[in-house]
Amino acid sequence: MKKLIELDKKHFIHPTSSIKQQQEEGAKIIFEKGEGIYLTDINGNEYIDGMSSLWNVNVGHGRKEIADAASHQMEQLAFSSAFSTFSHKPAIKLSEKLASIAPEGLNAVFLTSGGSESNDSAIKLVRYYWKLQGEPKRRKIISLKRGYHGVAAASTSATGIPEFWDMAGHMMTDFAHARPPYEVSTGEAIQSIRHVIDKEGADTIAAFMAEPVQGAGGVLIPPKDYFKEVKKLCDEYGILFIADEVITGFGRTGTMFGLENWGVIPDVMTFAKGVTSGYIPLGGVALSDHIHNVLKEQALGTMFHGFTYSGHPTAAAVGLKNIEIIEREGLVENSKRMGEKLLQGFKEIKDDLDIVGNIRGIGLLGAVELVQDIEANKRFPSEYQVSAKVIEALHQRGVICRSVSYENTDIICYSPPLTINEDQINTMVEKTHDAIFSIQKTLGV
Ligand code: PLP
Numbered sequence: 001m002k003k004l005i006e007l008d009k010k011h012f013i014h015p016t017s018s019i020k021q022q023q024e025e026g027a028k029i030i031f032e033k034g035e036g037i038y039l040t041d042i043n044g045n046e047y048i049d050g051m052s053s054l055w056n057v058n059v060g061h062g063r064k065e066i067a068d069a070a071s072h073q074m075e076q077l078a079f080s081s082a083f084s085t086f087s088h089k090p091a092i093k094l095s096e097k098l099a100s101i102a103p104e105g106l107n108a109v110f111l112t113s114g115g116s117e118s119n120d121s122a123i124k125l126v127r128y129y130w131k132l133q134g135e136p137k138r139r140k141i142i143s144l145k146r147g148y149h150g151v152a153a154a155s156t157s158a159t160g161i162p163e164f165w166d167m168a169g170h171m172m173t174d175f176a177h178a179r180p181p182y183e184v185s186t187g188e189a190i191q192s193i194r195h196v197i198d199k200e201g202a203d204t205i206a207a208f209m210a211e212p213v214q215g216a217g218g219v220l221i222p223p224k225d226y227f228k229e230v231k232k233l234c235d236e237y238g239i240l241f242i243a244d245e246v247i248t249g250f251g252r253t254g255t256m257f258g259l260e261n262w263g264v265i266p267d268v269m270t271f272a273k274g275v276t277s278g279y280i281p282l283g284g285v286a287l288s289d290h291i292h293n294v295l296k297e298q299a300l301g302t303m304f305h306g307f308t309y310s311g312h313p314t315a316a317a318v319g320l321k322n323i324e325i326i327e328r329e330g331l332v333e334n335s336k337r338m339g340e341k342l343l344q345g346f347k348e349i350k351d352d353l354d355i356v357g358n359i360r361g362i363g364l365l366g367a368v369e370l371v372q373d374i375e376a377n378k379r380f381p382s383e384y385q386v387s388a389k390v391i392e393a394l395h396q397r398g399v400i401c402r403s404v405s406y407e408n409t410d411i412i413c414y415s416p417p418l419t420i421n422e423d424q425i426n427t428m429v430e431k432t433h434d435a436i437f438s439i440q441k442t443l444g445v
Helices: 002-011 019-025 064-077 089-101 115-132 153-158 186-200 226-237 258-262 289-298 313-328 331-352 386-396 422-442
Strands: 031-035 038-041 046-049 106-112 140-144 175-178 205-210 240-244 268-271 283-288 356-362 365-370 402-404 411-414
Touching: 002 019, 046 422, 064 313, 089 106, 089 283, 089 313, 106 115, 106 289, 115 153, 115 205, 115 240, 115 268, 115 283, 115 289, 140 153, 140 186, 175 186, 186 205, 186 226, 205 226, 226 240, 226 258, 283 289, 313 331, 331 356, 331 365, 331 422, 365 386, 365 422, 386 402, 386 411, 386 422
Parallel strands: 140 175, 140 205, 205 240, 240 268
Antiparallel strands: 031 038, 038 046, 106 283, 268 283, 356 365, 365 411, 402 411
């Protein structure tokens, strides 16, 4: 164990981590095994994976049939190119499957290795579309403050969380951020997008891009009519709508894709994470028939965009098996039913404890906010690090969750595997109650 921690410090640069903390404290947990909703570390401690790791292990851990599908495909054809119109069965079948479950009219997919690549690809594809349409000035992307779209060049710029720009500055130009519909009304949030359009000029805007539910921003669920209004506004100005379904796809919110909750169909949809439940890296961009038709009819030369692993055969075989499991086991429906139980559990915690403010959930995507003053919705001073303490208390009790605490927010996020059952939800809720209560006591509330 000690040796592994030393090797980790010396050689492993962790993604989205504090390098200082790693060097001072070593790796937080070294995982060894996953089974269902549980993770086990190298000391034999078991944890509920309350976040599906990175909001992605939708079908739960330890699925032998996915390992078998990967193994079979690797033996058959581990890799071959999809450039220059080369093709293979797994990518063709996965694309067909994705078209069959995607929202109406999104029937063609470009495959990638993850969410950031998907969002960068979507942004390049919409710019390409406008260029082919004779409107090359339409390059700008409007996204939302507190939105998270990844860490590649375009996706970093589309992200609306300033910490992600601090590291190396904005990566690309022609991005603007509007106000999300959480602190302000739907009307004001729509007005904010309209304001950006007017300021930048409608004829320079390629697309609006948003997560159906902001995940990394703190599980922020929009009001019922928000996306309908957004779509109307986009249509008014001929702006394309890109839905970033990287977290919300594949059953997470109780529907196959998140926007279905509000009956809105995007022009472009990006996905990753739940498409393989994290068993192998894969993502993609689904395009509407209209955009695909423009590409088919007007993109005459080579489209100079493609990753070595666009359409990776093994990843595609894993994706197919994963979707088969989601459908066969009714995991979208389970997400909806168990999500209702989770929200009910949050309500009971809120009724009982003094520092629980807003609670929310949609399918198995949920959040509990911690506040000093419920009436005034006032947070504890940031130096109290309340959410970090609750996360630690949950960790001690065998539950892994995630906190969001920028701008003085104290949010505990939940995104368990879609296979979770009622007993397991109850355990997670009881442990959450216990963990928050233990911190509440120390705050003298
Ligand atoms: N979009 C959203 C909504 C995400 O939550 C994430 C990752 O958390 C990404 C994009 C980036 O995906 P990846 O980390 O696979 O590049």
